Amino acid sequence: MNKVLKEVLSTSLYLLIVLCLTYIVIHFVGQRTQVSGGSMETTLSENDNLIVDKLTYRFQEPKRFDIVVFPFQYAKDTYYIKRIIGMPGETIFIDEEGSIYIDGEILEEDYGKEVIKDAGRAYEPITLGEDEYFVMGDNRNNSQDSRDPSVGNISGKDIIGRAWIRIWPLNKFGILRHQ
Numbered sequence: 001m002n003k004v005l006k007e008v009l010s011t012s013l014y015l016l017i018v019l020c021l022t023y024i025v026i027h028f029v030g031q032r033t034q035v036s037g038g039s040m041e042t043t044l045s046e047n048d049n050l051i052v053d054k055l056t057y058r059f060q061e062p063k064r065f066d067i068v069v070f071p072f073q074y075a076k077d078t079y080y081i082k083r084i085i086g087m088p089g090e091t092i093f094i095d096e097e098g099s100i101y102i103d104g105e106i107l108e109e110d111y112g113k114e115v116i117k118d119a120g121r122a123y124e125p126i127t128l129g130e131d132e133y134f135v136m137g138d139n140r141n142n143s144q145d146s147r148d149p150s151v152g153n154i155s156g157k158d159i160i161g162r163a164w165i166r167i168w169p170l171n172k173f174g175i176l177r178h179q
Contacts (some may be wrong), residue, residue, distance in 0.1 A: 007093040009096045010148055014152075014165055015128045016159075018041050019032055029095070031051070031052050031161075032038065032047070032049060032050070032051055032167070033050050033051075033052050033069060033079065033163075034047060034048070034049050034050075035049075035050065036048060036092060037080075037144060039070055039080075039082070039137030039138075039142055039143035039144065039145070040067070040081060040137050040138075040139060040143075041138060041139040041142070042138065043067070043083075043111065043138045043176070043177075044067075044081065044163070044176075046127070047168075047169075047170035048166055048169070048172070049163050049166070049167050050081075050163045050164070050165065050166055050167065050172060050176070051074075051163075051167060052069050052160060052162065052163055052164060053161050053162050053163075053164035054160060054161035055068070055161075056161070056162060057156075057159060057161060057162070060154065061156070062084055062133060062156065062159060062162070063084070063085060064084055064085065064086075064110055065085075065089055065109065065111065066083070066084045066105070066162045067081060067082070067083050067084075067157070067160050067162060067163040067176060068081070068083075068084060068133075068135065068154075068159045068160075068161070068163070069081050069160045069161055069162070069163060070082075070135075070158045070159050070160060071158060071160070072121070072151070072173045073109065073150075073151075074150060077139050077149065079160070080135075080144075080145075080151065081135060081163060082143070082145050083134035083135060083136055083137070083138050084133050084134070084135055084140060085100060085102075085107065085109075085126050085134050085135060085136045085146075086102060086126075086127040086133060086135075086146070087128070087133065088128055088129065088130055088131055088132055088136030088156070089127075089129075090102050090103055090127075090128050090132065090134075091103050091126065091128070092122050092125070092126045092128070092146075093122060093124070093125045093126070094116055094119035094120075094122040094123065094147070095117075095119070096104050098115040098116035098117065098119075098140075099116075100116070100122075111138045112136075112138060112140045114139075114140060114141055115140075116124070116140045116141065116142050117140075118141070118147070120146075120147025120149075120154075121147055121148070121149055122134075122146075122147050123129045123148075124155070126146075127154055127165065128151065130154070131155055131156040131157065132153040132154065132155060133152055133154045133155075133156065134145075134146040134153060134154075135151075145169070163176050164176060
């Protein structure tokens with residue numbers, strides 16, 4: 001009887017430790033997410049499965065061109081994945097030709113899939129606050145992002161983490177390019 005009790009306690013303790021470690025990893029280190037939609041084409045595609053790094057931003061600030069995950073404010077359990085274009089304190093403007101300007105300087109980047117047709121709210125200069133980021137999808141003409149008033153500027157505290165590794169499909173497995 002004593003041996004059975006020890007075995008039950010040992011197994012229970014083992015399961016408790018596994019559950020605690022799982023909780024810690026999911027809530028503080030990383031989580032799996034699936035891409036829905038084509039707003040990040042050609043970098044990310046519909047149904048790509050990713051691991052989101054939730055730890056990095058506890059020790060450093062997000063950087064321009066990081067691919068970040070954040071909640072959509074008007075729908076429960078809906079998360080967006082976009083690329084950081086504008087950093088705190090910067091002024092963003094998109095001209096009629098679809099060029100992105102940061103503090104009056106044209107942004108040199110090659111993530112956009114095509115020329116921007118709709119500047120959205122960035123048709124006038126947008127100055128970001130102390131902890132605000134301007135995000136855009138790589139598929140600029142098929143992305144609901146900071147140009148849309150329903151998304152707007154993203155607060156740093158709302159960023160869950162950065163997309164880190166694509167785990168599915170296997171033929172695209174690997175660490176994602178940010179910078």
